[in-house]
Amino acid sequence: MSIPDFPPGAPCWIDLLTRDLDAAKSFYSQLFGWNYEVGDEENDGGYLTATKDGLAVAGLMSNDPDNDYPDVWSTYLRADDIGALADKAEFHGGQVYLPPVEVPEQGRMAMIGDPSGLGVGLWQFAGHTGYQSQGEPGTPAWHELHTRKFESSTKFYSQALGWELEVLSDNDQFRYQTLGSGEQARAGIMDISHFDDPSLAGWKVYFNVADVDQAVVTAVASGGTEISAPMDSDFGRVAVIADPTGAEFYVIAANN
Numbered sequence: 001m002s003i004p005d006f007p008p009g010a011p012c013w014i015d016l017l018t019r020d021l022d023a024a025k026s027f028y029s030q031l032f033g034w035n036y037e038v039g040d041e042e043n044d045g046g047y048l049t050a051t052k053d054g055l056a057v058a059g060l061m062s063n064d065p066d067n068d069y070p071d072v073w074s075t076y077l078r079a080d081d082i083g084a085l086a087d088k089a090e091f092h093g094g095q096v097y098l099p100p101v102e103v104p105e106q107g108r109m110a111m112i113g114d115p116s117g118l119g120v121g122l123w124q125f126a127g128h129t130g131y132q133s134q135g136e137p138g139t140p141a142w143h144e145l146h147t148r149k150f151e152s153s154t155k156f157y158s159q160a161l162g163w164e165l166e167v168l169s170d171n172d173q174f175r176y177q178t179l180g181s182g183e184q185a186r187a188g189i190m191d192i193s194h195f196d197d198p199s200l201a202g203w204k205v206y207f208n209v210a211d212v213d214q215a216v217v218t219a220v221a222s223g224g225t226e227i228s229a230p231m232d233s234d235f236g237r238v239a240v241i242a243d244p245t246g247a248e249f250y251v252i253a254a255n256n
């Protein structure tokens with residue numbers, strides 16, 4: 001199994017903000033077979049690293065129950081120069097929610113938003129060089145931005161992040177562009193302006209599973225919720241699940 005490579009601008013890490021770390025640990029262990037390594041309390045607040053077969057695949061951290069921020073999975077994009085990239089994002093109409101900060105011995109992180117306010121993380125490598133497995137059961141499979149402002153989002157990621165976008169579909173029912181093309185694609189941007197619910201917008205994380213239907217059964221039995229029932233797509237069978245505190249994610253059994 002080869003460790004994924006991450007060109008600048010590509011998704012390289014994910015983490016979960018959760019109000020109940022113990023419940024999340026139990027849920028994702030049962031669903032994906034994850035184990036956990038606890039970080040240094042002084043330097044990183046006890047940040048948890050989830051591992052699959054000994055390889056780092058995601059992070060988990062506590063969400064203050066007294067704030068109004070929902071539990072959520074976040075995607076991080078690789079930055080060679082995180083300060084310059086944050087400035088560029090702001091120059092092209094985006095927002096900087098968290099200016100670049102040092103994570104001792106690991107790297108530098110920031111949080112930005114596109115012109116419509118949809119947030120994504122930036123990560124500059126040091127000791128931490130992204131997730132170590134991808135596309136295997138229990139590991140990240142795909143990253144996707146759902147946006148009601150398709151033109152401004154695609155323009156932003158092209159100009160600010162340097163994405164070379166490929167048009168996958170461009171009609172009234174389905175508008176979709178990818179970072180890269182074919183098997184080299186790293187992420188997608190989908191137009192959801194035809195949906196009335198604005199809460200559907202944002203970055204979405206997909207995890208690979210061997211059997212989507214069984215994954216939904218396991219998730220529900222472990223305290224999760226089926227948000228969207230398993231269905232077949234051009235890229236594989238897929239479903240949407242929420243964990244015990246409501247953080248949503250996709251599971252997919254990709255077509256071979």
